[in-house]
Amino acid sequence: xxxxxxxxxxxxxxxxxxxxxxxxxxxxxxxxxxxxxxxxxxxxxxxxxxxxxxxxxxxxxxxxxxxxxxxxxxxxxxxxxxxxxxxxxxxxxxxxxxxxxxxxxxxxxxxxxxxxxxxxxxxxxxxxxxxxxxxxxxxxxxxxxxxxxxxxxxxxxxxxxxxxxxxxxxxxxxxxxxxxxxxxxxxxxxxxxxxxxxxxxxxxxxxxxxxxxxxxxxx
Numbered sequence: 001x002x003x004x005x006x007x008x009x010x011x012x013x014x015x016x017x018x019x020x021x022x023x024x025x026x027x028x029x030x031x032x033x034x035x036x037x038x039x040x041x042x043x044x045x046x047x048x049x050x051x052x053x054x055x056x057x058x059x060x061x062x063x064x065x066x067x068x069x070x071x072x073x074x075x076x077x078x079x080x081x082x083x084x085x086x087x088x089x090x091x092x093x094x095x096x097x098x099x100x101x102x103x104x105x106x107x108x109x110x111x112x113x114x115x116x117x118x119x120x121x122x123x124x125x126x127x128x129x130x131x132x133x134x135x136x137x138x139x140x141x142x143x144x145x146x147x148x149x150x151x152x153x154x155x156x157x158x159x160x161x162x163x164x165x166x167x168x169x170x171x172x173x174x175x176x177x178x179x180x181x182x183x184x185x186x187x188x189x190x191x192x193x194x195x196x197x198x199x200x201x202x203x204x205x206x207x208x209x210x211x212x213x214x215x216x217x218x219x
Contacts, residue, residue, distance in 0.1 A: 044114045046095040051076065053105045054095060058083065062179035063194065082178060082194055145215060147196035152177065154206050155196055159184060 046054075048070035055076055058064035064079035077093035084091045087102050098116045100107060147155070149171035156177055159165035164187075165180030178194035185192045188203055198216050201208060208216070 042114050044097050044111060046072075046100060047108070050100060050105050051095065054080065054100070054103055057103055057105075061175050062182070063175070065182070065192075078193065086175065145197055145212065147173070147201065148209065151201060151206050152196060155181070155201070155204055158204050158206075 051072055052068045052070040055064055055066065055068040055070070058076070058079035059066075059068065061083070063082045064075060066073065066075045072095075080095060080099065081091050081093045083103070084093075084099060087099075089098055089102060092099075096117070097107065097111065097114060100111075101116075152173055153169050153171040156165055156167070156169045156171075159177070159180040160167075160169070162184065164183040165177060167174070167176040173196060181196060181200065182192050182194045184190075184204075185194075185200060190199055190203060198208060198212060
């Protein structure tokens with residue numbers, strides 16, 4: 001009888017030890033999983049002085065007509081987009097590290113610790129990839145409207161005739177041409193973008209290509 005009791009106690013002790021061992025293993029695994037989670041990178045944010053410096057530069061480049069108040073408004077974002085496009089950066093309208101450095105604006109010590117991301121330096125393609133919508137139906141790619149060299153050349157001639165542009169007819173949408181387009185758009189009640197979009201071309205009496213007409217009809 002005593003032997004049976006001894007055997008039962010031995011089995012009970014072994015079972016209890018196994019339970020504690022499993023509990024210890026589970027805790028270690030959870031700790032390891034938590035430690036393996038990657039930390040979220042810090043977010044790059046410009047300060048008021050940097051935004052003011054950028055606004056002044058955009059004003060000098062005729063990409064911004066507002067005041068240098070250090071406010072991150074829509075007009076400032078539009079000017080930044082034009083600058084990014086000309087500089088070969090990704091067009092986001094935000095003042096990320098790559099854009100600030102391209103402007104020549106000094107970074108703070110804290111900002112210097114945040115690396116440049118590939119997404120801020122890689123230009124966007126003309127068509128955005130298809131992405132599934134909330135219902136699972138893929139969205140149609142959005143085509144960016146672009147004027148060709150002949151259309152830009154014709155626009156430059158018209159802008160020169162109206163004294164909105166003093167440069168050469170190069171067929172290139174440079175800063176001087178963008179400045180002239182803004183003046184023309186403002187004078188004709190068109191949304192001031194500094195871009196040679198379909199509305200501006202039609203107002204100038206410059207014909208659209210078949211491809212451009214097709215892209216407009218799909219919107």
